[in-house]
Amino acid sequence: MASSELELEGRKRKVLEVGCCIQREEKMLIYEYLPNKSLDLFLFDPMRSAVLDWPKRFPIINDSDMNLKISDFGMARSFGGNETGANTSRVVGTYGYMSLEYAIDGMFSVKSDIFSFGVLVLEIVSGKRNRGFSHRDHHHNLLGHAWMLHKEGRSLEFVDDYLGISCYLSEVQRSIHVGLLCVQQCPDDRPSMSSVVFMLGNEVELPQAKQPGFFTERDLFMAERSSRTNAPSSINLMTVTQMEAR
Template sequence: MADETHRLQLDWPKRYNVIKGIARGLLYLHQDSRLRVIHRDLKASNILLDDEMNPKISDFGLARSFGGNETEANTNKVVGTYGYISPEYASEGLYSTKSDVFSFGVLVLEIVSGNKNRGFSHPDHQLNLLGHAWRLFIEGKPLELISESIIESCNLFEVLRSIHVGLLCVQENPVDRPSMSYVVLMLGNEDALPQPKQPGFFTERDLIEVAYSSTQSKPYSANECSISLLEAR
């Protein structure tokens, strides 16, 4: 987040509303719009909040649309942002709706924790935010991921469910990731959730090595930005 003021503005009910709003927006792009749209650069700085803290997905400069039954494509030029880009896109240039699902999962974990995935550091390990969240989850300590600024306002069931859904979205294999229609459903009910598998790019080294290897055969563009986590506009 940009500063402590924005952290205090975004208590847990507002953050949960943002999570659900982004999910509904992606569901519209992937399923309900006339053409299926894959954003390809979903990240915190591309989520704008109105005066009532309702989220809007912005910046469709890298988006691609599909007609008919098309659901995926391959590109020789990988574009996106370190920390949000999915493994199959970074390493193979393959993008699909599941690429956006991965980025959404990263966003969810950032919103819950108040930390960015890229550049995250912890004194006990060398994992990034995805790896840290995964480690806490499998150790039965997911509540340690919660940002201190929302502890007093948080609904524990909603927070734990959000962490669980976020980890389902960042699983390494795109086949294992849920569709956005299922994500919206999971966020809206209390049914039991499937167990997530290991996330993709759960260390910074994973992403750097894949990005480097991909440059040996294709151009790689990783857009740098200063992320203000869900700053009101």
């Protein structure tokens, strides 16, 4: 089995793959057991999230001496040594983290990973899941909500209520901005991972973020989907086409 590691351009992130096996067409990755479970167990729990103040969350985003462990191989793919992207007819992955081009067209690349990372950054800052997010004033998902507040200069309203951020405003606002750069709709607009690392760790001027993927409001999307579903169709449960020579 040709196993390809996710190379984050110079960053020392550890993929805890301890082995692999293959039998005929079945492939299996074996990786380390994580006794503390995953980040979302704490981040999205109303009681446990209070433990994650900003001095704990920012190192998770920026991987500063945290030795983060990548352990989700739910959409792992095998690549050749010179490949940076591909197309698939079978889209698999975790809803809420898949990029637009992958979810719609099956096109995935390193920029798809950047999109997923951006979603994670925005979730860490807000303490809310992208999937299932709702707001009383609009029908956008978490990414759209973050972008709207950012454009209006109200990014701090996006921050988790449990965070005490008075001493860390610059880091928080920078993290939101970088997260939005990562989830831009067009893959070519998204930064590389090395650029993400640099922007998070340095006080440099950041480029303007463009509209994120999946920005269409849910009510408009559902209305369009409903109109397609309710389009006139045959009342027959089965149709038969006869092929005749002309």
